[in-house]
Amino acid sequence: MSDKKPISSVNDFVVRFANVNGSGSASANEMFARAILRHGVPVSPRNIFPSNIQGLPTWYEVRVTEDGHLGARGGVDLMVAMNPQTWDKDVAGIEPGGYLFYDSTKPMPSTKFRDDITVMGVPLTAITNSTYTDPRQRQLFKNIIYLGALSALLDMDPKLIEQLIGEQYKGKEKLLSSNVHALHLGRDWALQNLKCPLGLRIKKSDKVGDRIFIEGNSAAALGAVYGGATVCAWYPITPSSSVAEAFTAHCKKYRHDPKTGQAKYAIVQGEDELASIGIVIGASWNGARAFTATSGPGISLMTEFIGLSYFAEIPAVIMNIQRAGPSTGMPTRTQQCDIIACAYASHGDTKHVLLFPEDPAEAFEFAAAAFDLAERLQTTIFLMLDLDIGMNHRLCRPLKWDDAKQYDRGKVMTAEMLEEGRDFGRYLDVDGDGIPYRTYPGTHPTKGSYFTRGTSRDRYARYSEEGSVYADNMQRLVRKFETAQDLVPRPLQANAERPTKYGVIYFGSTSPAMDEAIGLLEARGHQLDRLRIRAFPFHSSVASFLAEHDFVYVVEQNRDSQLRQLIVNENGIDPVRLVPIVHYDGTPITARYIAKAIGDHQDHLKVTPLRKAVS
Amino acid sequence: MTYIAKPKFHHPGLKKNDLGYTHRDYEGKISTLCAGCGHDSITASIIEACYELSIEPHRVAKISGIGCSSKTPDYFLGNSHGFNSVHGRMPSVLTGANLANRDLIYLGVSGDGDSASIGFGQFAHSIRRGVNMTYIVENNGVYGLTKGQFSATADRGSKSKKGVTNTDNAIDLVAIALQLGATFVARSFSGDKSQLVPLIAAAIRHKGASFIDVISPCIAFNNHAGSTKSFDYVREHNDAVNRLDVLVGRDPIAVDYAPGTVQVVEQHDGSKLALRKIDADYDPHDRLGAQTFLAKHAAKGQIVTGLLYVDPDAEDMHAHLNTVETPLNTLEADTLCPGSSVLDKINASLR
C-alpha cells in the first residue's frame, strides 16, 4: 500500500498521542516517555492541550532523541490517533513514510488513510470491553493497553515499564497487577497480530546520565522553598497554577515543625492578582520572603503595585509563566511575550529586573536567587518562565544546593545598628550603589521608623513634592538598576569554531532549539557566535557582543521581537544590525524553524552583488 | 517642602501611662487635613486608645490606602512604621504584613471610597480571612481627596454640596462585615470620642478581624444640609446600643451602673469588655440579631452606633493556617532550607 519507504530510525523519532481531554491518557502517555528514559534514551515531551474543558482534543508529543535535543522538532513519525475529532488533522501531520496507530474496533475504510504511511490497527475498544465491565476501568485500561502494544511495536523492554508501574502503584498491589495485566494484553495482541518491531525502535543506551526529569514550575517552586520563601499569595491562572500547587506540596513535606506540626510558611489563594501581589508586598515590607506566580493577564493587573514596589523600594518576587497574549490570547499555548510589559511594568519611569531561566535546573537556581536579589535590591524581581518549560517535563542537570549558603537579606538596619547611632535615612544612598538601608517595622522604640509611600519623598522618607528631591530619588533608582547589572546572572557566550561576523542572541526556553539549530546551520555552512541572555538589566557583555558582530540575530517567541526592542532601547544600538527571528504561533520554537530563518538570511547576505555586470 | 515637623516638647507635668509614655509619644506629624475634618478626631481617638492600652508605639504597624483618611496614619504613632499603599489595597498589604510578623499590632486605616469602591473586594476578603487587625473606615460618604464626588456609602437621596441628589443605593460596610464573618464589628462617630476611644481599644485587643465604621464628616464637601454624613445629621440620628469600657485586668474600672445593665465579655487576651447597655434588648453576641437590628434602624433613618457584634473566642488567620508562633520574618536558612541531602533525594526521585 505504501508508496514511500517506511521511516527507519533507532532512538530518534517523534511520537504524538492524540487524545480526548479527560480520558485519563495523560498518565499512560507520560509513562511511555519515562519508560524510554529508563532505556537510557533522552526524551523531550510536550503537552499540547486546550483550556481545561472535558472532551476537547489534547496531544502529548514525545521526541525520542539519542542526541539529547530537547527542543521541539516538528513533524510526527508515529501518530497514536485516539481522537476521532482530530483524525484528519492528525493523519495529515504524519511525516511521509511515517506510522499511524489507531483503534480498529470499527475498522476505517482505506480512504481514511494516506498511501505513504504504515497503518496499524489494534481493536482497543474490543479488547477492553471483553476484559473489563466497569466503564471507568475500560477507559483507563485502554490507555495502558495501547502502551503495551506500542512497547511491542517499538521493541521496548516490558520489564522497564513494569518497574515504572511498580513505582507508581507502590503499596497498591491490586492496581499494580491489573495495570501490568493490561500492559501485557496490548503487548501480546501486537506481537501476535502485527509486524513487530517497526522501523522505529528503542534501543538501550546510556545517554541520560544523572539527569533528572522535572517540570519547570515544580522546579521553580522548589527553588522558592530553598530560597527561603515563607509567604506565597497567588490566584489561579494557566500555566502558572502548578507553581503554587507545587510550592504547597513541597512545603507540606519540608516545612512543618516536627514537634508542633505547625507550618513555617503561609500560602494564601488571593481573591485576585491585585490582592496576591499586595500580600507579597506587605509581607516583604515586613521582612518575610514572599512571592506570587502568575501569567500575562495577572501581570497586567499587578502593574500598579509593581510600580509601588519599584518606587517605594519593597522586595517582591513574581514568577511569570508566560503564555500567548495579548488579552486572554491562547491560555494554553506558549510564548515569550511579556518581556516589555514586565521590564517597564507600571506607569511613570520604571525598570525591573527580569531573569530568564532556560530549563528547570535554572528555574530552580534563579527562583532561589530571586529572593536574594529582591532583598538585596529592594525591588520586584521577575522570574520569566513560559508554558513550554513550566508545564512540560524536561531533562536537566540535577538540582544543586550549597549548604553553606546563607540568605542575603540585603541592607537591613537593626536595632543594634541604630543604637550605635548610625544615621538612618530610608532613601539615603550610603554606599553609592543606589541601595538604601531599610528597617523592619517594630525594630526600635524611638529610632528607624519611617513612612512607606508611593508618593515622592526625600532621603529621610519625608513627603515632598520638591522637583529636585524627586529627581534625586529617581537618579538613585537608576544607579540601583546599574548595580543590578553585576548581581544578576551573566549572559553565556559560545563561539563558533571559526571567527565569524555573525552572532545570535536568544534566551529562556528557546535554548535547546537554538543548540540544535547551530548544528543544522553549521551543516549549511554558517558559523555563528551565540549569546544567551539570562537577565535584564543587560550586562555590559551584551553591548560588546553587539559591537563585535556585523549582524546579530535575536531569536524569540513573540511577534514584536520584544527582547530586540529592549536591547535597542537600553543600548542605543542601530536596530538594522539586529535581525529579528520570531516565532509566535503558540507552539514551541523548533531548531528547524530557527535554522531555516537564519540560514535563509545568511544565504542572502552571502550573495555578492555582481558589480559592473552591465557597463 | 510640604513636611512639617512637630516640635518635640514634652511638658514635664504630662500624665504618663504604665509604660511611662505620655500622649505626645503617641502623636505623629501635624495634620495637613482641613481644620475640623472628622478624620482628625479619629486620629485623636486612636492616640488616646493606644495611650490608654499602654501599647509600645513601635509595635504597631499602620497601613492605609489612598485618600484624606489614608493620610492620617502619618499623624499618629510617629515612632511606628506606616505604609501608605495604593488606592483601595490596604487590606492585602496588611494581610501580607500580618503573615510576615504576627507579633505586631496591625491598624488598617481606610476611607469609604478606598474600601467601599475600588477596594471593596479587598475589604471583604481580609475580613473573610480573619486577619488579626483593627480595620477602621473613616466614612464621610464622599471622596475627600479628589474633591467631593459621591462615594458608595453615600445614602440614596442625599445631596452633594453642589446640590446633586445621589440616586444609587448605599453600601453599608457594617452590614457587609457582619455578613462576612468579622468577629468584632462596631460603628461610631468621629465626634463621639467617649464612645470611639474604648471601641478602638477593644478592637485592638480583639484577636481576629475587627471592623469599625466611623462616620467622619468631611467639612469641605459633605457637611451641608441634605448630607446624611454631616455632623448635625449624625448627632440627630445617632442611636447608641451600648457604651463600652475596656478592662485590661490590672485596672478594674468601677462600674457605676445598676446591676443588670452591664455585661462583661472576656476576650482571648484576657481583656474584658464591659458593655453598658443603652438599648435594653441588644445582644452583641448575636450576629443575625445584629444584622436585623441594623436593617430595621437604617430603614428608620437611624444610625446605630456602638459595639454591634463580638465573638470573644475568635481565631485569626494564623490559627486557620496553623502557622508557627515564631514570626515568619525571623526564620532563616537553617530552619527554612531543606538542604542538599534532601535535594539529592529529590533528584533521585526524579529519574
Ligand SMILES: Cc1ncc(C[n+]2csc(CCOP(=O)(O)OP(=O)(O)O)c2C)c(N)n1
Ligand atoms: C487607581 C487610583 N484611582 C484613583 C485615584 C484617585 N483617588 C485618590 S483618593 C480617592 C478617593 C478617596 O476617597 P476616600 O477613600 O473616601 O477618602 P477621603 O479622602 O474621603 O478620606 C481617589 C479616587 C488613585 N489614587 N488611584
Ligand code: SF4
Ligand atoms: S477634604 Fe474632607 S476629608 Fe479631606 S481633609 Fe478636608 S474635610 Fe477631611
